[in-house]
Amino acid sequence: MLEKYEKPCYNDDTVTDYRxxxxxxxxxxxxxxxxxxxxxTVSRAMSPPGTVVISxxxxxxxxxxxxxxxxxxxxxxxxxxxxxxxxxGLFTPGIxxxxxxxxxxxxxxxxxxxRTNGYHLVVYGELDPADVEGRxxxxxxxxxxxxxxxxxxxxxxxxxxxxxxxxEAKVPSISWDDAEGAYCACKYLADMGHKKIxxxxxxxxxxxxLTPKIAGFRRAIDELGVSxxxxxxxxxxxxxxxxxxxxxxxxxSSDKFTAIFARNDLLAVGAMKALRANGxxxxxxxxxxxxNDTSVATCSDPGLTSIRTPIGETGELAANRLISxxxxxxxxxxxxxxxxxxxxRESCASPKRV
Amino acid sequence: MLEKYEKPCYNDDTVTDYRxxxxxxxxxxxxxxxxxxxxxTVSRAMSPPGTVVISxxxxxxxxxxxxxxxxxxxxxxxxxxxxxxxxxGLFTPGIxxxxxxxxxxxxxxxxxxxRTNGYHLVVYGELDPADVEGRxxxxxxxxxxxxxxxxxxxxxxxxxxxxxxxxEAKVPSISWDDAEGAYCACKYLADMGHKKIxxxxxxxxxxxxLTPKIAGFRRAIDELGVSxxxxxxxxxxxxxxxxxxxxxxxxxSSDKFTAIFARNDLLAVGAMKALRANGxxxxxxxxxxxxNDTSVATCSDPGLTSIRTPIGETGELAANRLISxxxxxxxxxxxxxxxxxxxxRESCASPKRV
DNA sequence: CTGAAAGCGCTAACAG
DNA sequence: CTGTTAGCGCTTTCAG
Numbered sequence: 001m002l003e004k005y006e007k008p009c010y011n012d013d014t015v016t017d018y019r020x021x022x023x024x025x026x027x028x029x030x031x032x033x034x035x036x037x038x039x040x041t042v043s044r045a046m047s048p049p050g051t052v053v054i055s056x057x058x059x060x061x062x063x064x065x066x067x068x069x070x071x072x073x074x075x076x077x078x079x080x081x082x083x084x085x086x087x088x089g090l091f092t093p094g095i096x097x098x099x100x101x102x103x104x105x106x107x108x109x110x111x112x113x114x115r116t117n118g119y120h121l122v123v124y125g126e127l128d129p130a131d132v133e134g135r136x137x138x139x140x141x142x143x144x145x146x147x148x149x150x151x152x153x154x155x156x157x158x159x160x161x162x163x164x165x166x167x168e169a170k171v172p173s174i175s176w177d178d179a180e181g182a183y184c185a186c187k188y189l190a191d192m193g194h195k196k197i198x199x200x201x202x203x204x205x206x207x208x209x210l211t212p213k214i215a216g217f218r219r220a221i222d223e224l225g226v227s228x229x230x231x232x233x234x235x236x237x238x239x240x241x242x243x244x245x246x247x248x249x250x251x252x253s254s255d256k257f258t259a260i261f262a263r264n265d266l267l268a269v270g271a272m273k274a275l276r277a278n279g280x281x282x283x284x285x286x287x288x289x290x291x292n293d294t295s296v297a298t299c300s301d302p303g304l305t306s307i308r309t310p311i312g313e314t315g316e317l318a319a320n321r322l323i324s325x326x327x328x329x330x331x332x333x334x335x336x337x338x339x340x341x342x343x344x345r346e347s348c349a350s351p352k353r354v
Numbered sequence: 355m356l357e358k359y360e361k362p363c364y365n366d367d368t369v370t371d372y373r374x375x376x377x378x379x380x381x382x383x384x385x386x387x388x389x390x391x392x393x394x395t396v397s398r399a400m401s402p403p404g405t406v407v408i409s410x411x412x413x414x415x416x417x418x419x420x421x422x423x424x425x426x427x428x429x430x431x432x433x434x435x436x437x438x439x440x441x442x443g444l445f446t447p448g449i450x451x452x453x454x455x456x457x458x459x460x461x462x463x464x465x466x467x468x469r470t471n472g473y474h475l476v477v478y479g480e481l482d483p484a485d486v487e488g489r490x491x492x493x494x495x496x497x498x499x500x501x502x503x504x505x506x507x508x509x510x511x512x513x514x515x516x517x518x519x520x521x522e523a524k525v526p527s528i529s530w531d532d533a534e535g536a537y538c539a540c541k542y543l544a545d546m547g548h549k550k551i552x553x554x555x556x557x558x559x560x561x562x563x564l565t566p567k568i569a570g571f572r573r574a575i576d577e578l579g580v581s582x583x584x585x586x587x588x589x590x591x592x593x594x595x596x597x598x599x600x601x602x603x604x605x606x607s608s609d610k611f612t613a614i615f616a617r618n619d620l621l622a623v624g625a626m627k628a629l630r631a632n633g634x635x636x637x638x639x640x641x642x643x644x645x646n647d648t649s650v651a652t653c654s655d656p657g658l659t660s661i662r663t664p665i666g667e668t669g670e671l672a673a674n675r676l677i678s679x680x681x682x683x684x685x686x687x688x689x690x691x692x693x694x695x696x697x698x699r700e701s702c703a704s705p706k707r708v
Numbered sequence: 709c710t711g712a713a714a715g716c717g718c719t720a721a722c723a724g
Numbered sequence: 725c726t727g728t729t730a731g732c733g734c735t736t737t738c739a740g
Contacts, residue, residue, distance in 0.1 A: 027717055038727045043719060055725060075489050076434040077717035080732045095462045104457045108449040111479045120476045125465045135429050240653040266653060273655040296653055299594040301627040381733055392711045397735055431733035434716045
């Protein structure tokens with residue numbers, strides 16, 4: 001009976017535990033041989049229940065033997081024929097600089113979803129579409145449109161784009177509402193009674209990712225009838241230092257602002273430091289509100305009131321959607337814009353300074 | 355001439371650019387057919403120069419055709435036969451909670467090294483050795499020994515362990531010198547004139563990862579002839595809150611400390627906040643030194659003097675060493691302990707309070 | 709130096 | 725429901 005298998009069987013019949021020795025890993029041929037059945041049946045037993053025709057008895061018998069023998073399906077052989085690698089990529093250029101403090105939160109969410117669904121997450125700080133072709137089932141692009149678009153255009157696989165602004169209609173996108181966030185921050189300040197709000201935008205004006213925040217801020221200013229000063233520019237590579245420098249500029253001018261809205265938390269805490277260095281207390285004399293609600297907001301003193309952006313949720317959603325697309329549960333989906341919220345701490349109060 | 359190839363050729367002769375149409379990707383058979391040579395020669399041309407016998411003329415001819423046809427080697431087919439996947443894993447449980455603020459720095463370094471060497475980095479927040487078997491060429495284990503050891507014992511591949519303490523002699527390890535770090539912090543304080551130093555250790559005493567810090571701290575205390583108070587316990591899940599609470603406990607006691615050494619930066623800034631809340635100024639009345647030199651140290655006010663641990667360097671070294679092992683350039687290497695350093699900011703000064 | 713042929717371990721028709 | 729068989733795309737002896 002055993003002779004009919006032409007494929008070589010490397011392991012003899014005494015194999016009970018692959019880990020025990022240093023022989024080659026058992027294959028479906030070894031299982032088939034041991035059970036006197038065909039490799040096809042073994043293969044069928046290995047595929048997810050319900051996706052293939054096989055008797056319950058066979059499935060159980062094979063699974064049992066496989067367990068005893070320490071069998072592990074060979075991912076490469078499977079991928080070679082199914083054309084699915086069960087790898088999902090995450091492209092995130094400038095892990096530290098750009099995505100900064102958000103990154104761990106995002107990665108954790110994405111990794112959790114991919115792993116739970118049986119995918120392996122491959123992380124790239126740089127990416128050439130050519131050398132991931134055929135290695136990935138799909139890609140999550142966590143990048144500024146400037147970097148994302150060239151990738152998307154040459155990519156031969158499913159992908160989703162995550163960024164607080166839409167990049168392209170061609171690729172499904174997940175983002176969060178930065179216009180609303182900036183509006184909300186500004187309104188919070190105005191509602192407290194602030195009449196002149198300074199905005200620390202930092203980066204260069206034509207940065208597409210900054211646009212929604214500027215728009216939201218300006219809309220609030222107009223609607224709420226308060227006045228504003230907008231500060232741009234980033235002299236230093238470090239956001240904290242930029243916040244410090246920008247706030248200093250602000251103080252040198254004669255603007256009678258009583259509140260500062262910062263484009264991100266680092267800029268905000270930098271500004272707070274400059275304020276204190278100039279004898280101004282936060283929030284008694286000047287209120288400061290940050291953006292992103294990162295760990296620096298939690299541990300600054302006073303605690304920084306900040307707009308919370310749904311980083312983790314975004315990552316989770318992106319991963320889930322990508323998997324749906326890959327598995328054809330969902331061929332396409334509408335772009336999603338997640339809401340932001342306000343985390344109130346101690347850095348804002350009604351204005352006392354005039 | 356062409357009939358001799360039994361393997362099917364899916365692409366006709368007009369193929370010039372795979373991207374142009376939606377036919378299947380070209381294989382070595384397509385190249386061989388076009389060039390009227392054997393697939394063996396094509397295969398040889400694809401392997402790294404010098405590793406295989408082939409005439410320079412053939413190699414160039416094949417490479418040229420491959421480029422024109424948009425050929426990409428199939429990673430799975432190659433892996434199936436070579437038994438090398440060119441994937442390296444990074445196991446890092448509790449990406450956010452545990453590895454916290456370091457994580458991005460470490461990941462960036464590791465990703466950079468792996469990518470530069472032609473490897474793809476797969477990240478795992480949880481890992482069962484069974485389901486990475488055969489998918490990875492090696493694994494970087496960035497985990498507390500409690501989590502690392504069970505993994506290492508069941509792992510069937512090369513691995514290196516990264517943690518500020520040795521876990522096992524069996525696996526090469528890279529770490530940094532926390533004993534020296536704690537000593538150095540304490541000495542810095544003592545040299546400034548502090549006579550009683552409080553240590554905020556936070557976590558439970560028997561945590562193996564804490565041991566070197568405690569040992570280093572105590573050695574400094576003994577050698578330098580200063581006195582100390584050690585505080586343990588973590589009431590809250592959040593380190594910042596723990597720092598705050600621990601400092602409060604300290605203030606309630608009658609200890610006449612003038613300086614605080616904190617086990618990590620978050621604990622330190624939490625303590626600074628508690629100090630200020632009690633009307634004590636840093637560093638005028640109490641000096642505070644942190645550990646790890648993370649982003650919160652940079653942006654706290656006053657800037658937190660902190661022990662810098664070489665996270666990025668560690669990741670880089672770990673990845674390089676692992677690759678050396680995988681490629682048999684280095685069969686084994688000595689465990690490495692990287693030095694730490696002191697980053698001086700504004701949170702420490704000579705004691706004025708008595 | 710090059711070609712023919714044998715697989716790597718697995719899945720998927722296609723028969724039975 | 726199960727077995728046979730033909731590959732997936734590539735590397736690697738082994739001849740020539």
